[in-house]
Amino acid sequence: MNTKIVSFGEILLRLSKPDYQRLTQGHRMLANYGGSEANTAISLAYLGNNVEYVTRLPYSTMGEAALMHLREYGLNVNHVVRGGERLGTYYFEEAVAMRNSHVIYDRKNSSMYSLKRGMVEWDKVLADAAMFHCSGITCAISHDSMESTMDALKLAEEKGLTIVCDINYRKNLWGYGMQPHDVLYNMMQYSDVAFGDQNEWEVASGIKHIPFEAHDACYFIDRDAYHAYFRKMHSLFPKCKKMIMALRNQLASTHHTLTGVLYDAVTDSLYTTKIYDIQPIIDPMGVGDAFVAGYIHAYRKWTDNNQYCLDFALSASALKNTIPGDQNLVTEEEIITNLTSSGGRIQR
Template identity: 90%
Template sequence: MKTKIVTFGEILLRLSKPEYQRLFQGHRMLGNYGGSEANTAISLAYLGNNVEYVTRLPYGAMGEAALMHLREYGLNVSHVVRGGDRLGTYYFEEAVAMRNSHVIYDRKNSAMYSLKRGMIEWDKVLADAAVFHCSGITCAISRDSMESTMDALRLAESKGLTIVCDINYRKNLWGYGMQPHDVIYNMMQYSDIVFGDQNEWEVASGVNHIPFNASDANFEIDKEAYQEYFRKMHQLFPKCKKMIMALRNQLASSHHTLT
């Protein structure tokens, strides 16, 4: 029985300041690796799954360091594509007090940004796979990255794989002319499992989300309203068997209500 889970996306170098400092404060920065799909792959590997992570990395020390990081967690990286000028980065300010977290992306002309359609041999990657996981972030990076994702989705569907879509809408990334709704909506037509927060579901579906105003654990959601909402979602995305929505109300930077 096939058990391999394939995730596809960009691994990034995350640079942040210690002790809640702003980016313009202090003289030290902390380096770590991030990226939604890489985080997903590592989490699944922690749980004992057979996971392959697919991305594109530059030659040289930075690309090798990222590969070593992935291998530390037992990930299969045998189909990682090499090339491009640089590793993508982002700068992160951690939330504190009444200040929200803040992210500045520096991904333009990264190895993943300059990925060309056809570089990834999806036939080989998916030959022994059971699950394919993708994200709206990957589709936002560039047109070729989006089209590579769609190539994988079409092939995964033809092979009968379970397809998992993380909506993962990041408005600051979309810059190559395609509308986020149109692309993500198309991704979700192939998907068996979809997850995202209430705002991401709204972007993907075009249907306004139900307000979530919980201030404590005594709040009761309107179950009938959500059942009706997801009946609409099933009409829009008939292939999808499982739909997960995270509900969040931010009371302060470090105090959120979630369900």
């Protein structure tokens, strides 16, 4: 039986200033790797899954460094395409007190930006795969990148793979003339499993989201409202069997509430879970990617247990808030322990 999960996207170099400095301050930069799809792939590999990551990297020292980072976490990189001018980057200014975080993308003319349709040999990549994971970010980078994603989705559907689409709307990336809603709506037609936060579901569907205003873990989730909402989603995305929404309320830079909702379209059932009241937030980047990876891992292992899959995914996402950098380096055991304890204990 095939077990390979294929993820497609751009790995990025993340640059930030230490000690909550603004990007205009200081003389030192901290470097990490990020990129939504890479974050998801690395988290899945860390959880012990068979993962192949497909991207395009330059023939340069920075390209080799990014490739080494992927290999370090056990990813299969056999079909990474080489070429192009540069590695994509982004600059991250951390939030503190009442000052919001700030992201500046520097992806134009990156190797992934200049990827041409047909460069990825999808027949070979997907030949022994069980699941394909992609996101709206890859569709936003360039027209060719979007078409490469659609080519992969069509072939994955033909081969009967389980397709996981992360809506991942980033308004500052869309610049090649197509409307985000139109592209994301099309991408979602292929999904068996779809994920997004409340705002991303609104962009993809055009239907206004339900506000999430939790100030603590006692907040009441209107199950009937979400059930009705996802019935509408299923009418728009009829292939999608599992629909997951992450709900986060950012009360302050270091204080968030976080939960999730899952809709099973086959049984017309809605699942909710606990609310995490997280304080302090160490690093909020990649929290959604951790949710996706946690869900994929759980779905592969406990497919029919919707409640447990949602609980596991949320626990993984909550833990990511405690880890510096973009990637969620936690084990299955740690995620399960977080499900059943209040945390903070010394593990001996």
